[in-house]
Amino acid sequence: MSDASTHHADVAIIGAGPAGMAAASRLAEAGQVPVVFDLAPSPGGQIYRQLTAPQLGEDVMGRDYLRGRRLLERFERARIDYRPGSRVWWAKREGQGTTLGVLADRRSESWQVRRLIIASGAMERGWPFPGWQLPGVMQAGAGQILLKQGALIPDVPPVLAGTGPLLYLLAWQYLRAGCPPRLILDAAPRSRYATMLRRPLSTWHGRHYLLKGLGMLTTLRRAGVKVVHGIEGLRAEGNPHLQAVHYRRAGRWQSVDASMLLTHFGVVPEPQLSRGLGLPFDWHPSQQAFVPHREEASLAAAPGIWLTGDGAGIGGALNAEREGHLAALSILAAKGEPVENERTPLVQARRRELSARALLEALFRVPDGWLAAQPETTLVCRCEAVSLGELDAAMAQGAAGPGQLKAFTRCGMGPCQGRLCGESVTRLLAGHLGTTMNAAGYYQVRPPLHSITLGELADSAAPPAP
Amino acid sequence: MFKRLDNAAPAAMVTIWLEGQPHSVPATLSAAAAVLWLVGATGYRDHAAGGHRAPLCMMGVCHDCLITIDGQPNRQGCLVPVAEGMRLERQRRPA
Ligand code: FES
Numbered sequence: 001m002s003d004a005s006t007h008h009a010d011v012a013i014i015g016a017g018p019a020g021m022a023a024a025s026r027l028a029e030a031g032q033v034p035v036v037f038d039l040a041p042s043p044g045g046q047i048y049r050q051l052t053a054p055q056l057g058e059d060v061m062g063r064d065y066l067r068g069r070r071l072l073e074r075f076e077r078a079r080i081d082y083r084p085g086s087r088v089w090w091a092k093r094e095g096q097g098t099t100l101g102v103l104a105d106r107r108s109e110s111w112q113v114r115r116l117i118i119a120s121g122a123m124e125r126g127w128p129f130p131g132w133q134l135p136g137v138m139q140a141g142a143g144q145i146l147l148k149q150g151a152l153i154p155d156v157p158p159v160l161a162g163t164g165p166l167l168y169l170l171a172w173q174y175l176r177a178g179c180p181p182r183l184i185l186d187a188a189p190r191s192r193y194a195t196m197l198r199r200p201l202s203t204w205h206g207r208h209y210l211l212k213g214l215g216m217l218t219t220l221r222r223a224g225v226k227v228v229h230g231i232e233g234l235r236a237e238g239n240p241h242l243q244a245v246h247y248r249r250a251g252r253w254q255s256v257d258a259s260m261l262l263t264h265f266g267v268v269p270e271p272q273l274s275r276g277l278g279l280p281f282d283w284h285p286s287q288q289a290f291v292p293h294r295e296e297a298s299l300a301a302a303p304g305i306w307l308t309g310d311g312a313g314i315g316g317a318l319n320a321e322r323e324g325h326l327a328a329l330s331i332l333a334a335k336g337e338p339v340e341n342e343r344t345p346l347v348q349a350r351r352r353e354l355s356a357r358a359l360l361e362a363l364f365r366v367p368d369g370w371l372a373a374q375p376e377t378t379l380v381c382r383c384e385a386v387s388l389g390e391l392d393a394a395m396a397q398g399a400a401g402p403g404q405l406k407a408f409t410r411c412g413m414g415p416c417q418g419r420l421c422g423e424s425v426t427r428l429l430a431g432h433l434g435t436t437m438n439a440a441g442y443y444q445v446r447p448p449l450h451s452i453t454l455g456e457l458a459d460s461a462a463p464p465a466p
Numbered sequence: 467m468f469k470r471l472d473n474a475a476p477a478a479m480v481t482i483w484l485e486g487q488p489h490s491v492p493a494t495l496s497a498a499a500a501v502l503w504l505v506g507a508t509g510y511r512d513h514a515a516g517g518h519r520a521p522l523c524m525m526g527v528c529h530d531c532l533i534t535i536d537g538q539p540n541r542q543g544c545l546v547p548v549a550e551g552m553r554l555e556r557q558r559r560p561a
Contacts, residue, residue, distance in 0.1 A: 151474030
């Protein structure tokens with residue numbers, strides 16, 4: 001579909017986090033003018049959010065946040081058609097490129113782009129436990145966003161629970177901000193640390209991350225923050241607001257009063273755009289996530305589509321920056337520019353960095369049997385309030401795929417469009433059918449890729465016809 | 467529930483209206499963040515299936531931050547920056 005009201009771009013980049021900013025800057029430095037669509041009002045992605053005008057300094061935020069400044073300045077200097085506050089709600093591969101429906105200022109525009117770099121990042125894993133829908137329970141990433149966006153910290157010491165580096169980073173930042181967490185409930189058993197001895201090479205490559213983590217843990221311990229390792233279960237309780245957190249350790253439930261619980265069970269690629277384009281995904285057993293296919297050397301997933309950054313597999317901010325850079329080089333190479341000398345060190349640095357990932361993934365694995373062990377009243381789909389018990393019943397009645405479970409129970413039909421329950425539904429089906437995550441499958445993702453109201457469509461200049 | 471750190475960089479302030487009451491809030495906040503800062507998570511939103519909800523992710527994923535902005539219901543509050551004169555109404559069932 002193309003008409004007078006359709007905009008055209010040679011290169012479009014979706015996302016202005018480290019991958020998107022690096023890709024855009026490099027292309028601009030070669031004289032291209034990529035268009036960059038990003039959800040946020042300012043560039044940086046989640047990791048460098050609000051870094052254009054930081055609310056807090058290195059003393060609270062830590063060094064890794066401020067490190068993004070260099071990239072941000074490069075992005076801001078470059079000649080880029082940067083469009084903040086844009087949601088790509090519709091995408092389709094068509095002929096020699098991709099057609100996008102982009103919503104900005106409550107109007108939708110259609111774009112025909114020749115080359116598309118997807119850099120739309122990760123999201124926190126949806127991880128059901130009883131009471132996770134209560135006000136007072138948030139994801140740790142949300143806590144960090146409030147810190148970056150407005151220097152907002154909890155006014156009473158929160159409980160932090162889950163596993164992964166972000167949990168300790170947030171705890172450390174809250175401590176530095178004068179609000180140490182009341183308790184950290186770590187789902188990883190302490191014995192996990194022996195993993196390092198079994199993976200000496202990964203440990204060496206990952207030593208910077210590990211030392212940083214160890215440093216944070218030591219600081220927290222010295223400040224008297226209690227860490228409980230090996231949590232087997234978690235329950236949030238209260239009405240109408242969180243009042244108590246219950247946790248199970250060594251088979252025994254214990255309780256702590258709390259009005260705020262911040263959880264973190266890892267990050268996974270945000271799938272909507274890539275899935276909506278029909279790109280294939282595979283379950284990655286080490287990342288414990290569905291990860292899209294792409295060519296290792298070029299990062300291309302299909303002709304004219306490149307996947308970069310955490311949305312293509314979790315590699316962290318520095319890796320994302322390198323991948324954005326590499327995707328830009330792959331486009332420049334196709335245009336006949338000599339890029340090999342620039343490429344080689346990037347590829348090597350990336351390989352070194354990624355070899356540490358396996359260790360981090362092993363250290364912070366989420367417990368695979370968690371969901372099946374939850375009480376049947378636990379909500380799996382928050383949007384449509386579908387419980388584990390309802391899904392079990394639907395499977396017992398013969399629902400044998402994510403689409404059927406959706407039709408039987410409305411699971412995944414709400415406004416988040418299955419982002420938070422997708423993995424859980426696949427896990428349940430795989431368990432019930434005794435099959436693999438890949439064989440159990442995932443929801444069919446169709447536009448709109450973002451919730452969009454009819455009013456927004458009615459206002460549109462040229463609504464793309466899905 | 468949340469407080470703003472004293473040593474935060476000075477931010478420009480805007481006036482928003484939450485259920486008809488004016489409040490001065492840092493312009494860097496999203497609508498959802500402003501509500502959490504002003505009145506906390508309790509009562510943020512009533513869910514159609516019963517019970518209460520409040521923002522979970524603050525990054526556009528969960529849709530538990532839905533709120534009425536300038537008369538338009540079901541906007542994702544975590545994705546919309548506050549603006550001078552913005553009117554917010556939490557989506558509550560009549561008591
Ligand atoms: S808080 Fe999750 S979408 Fe807004």
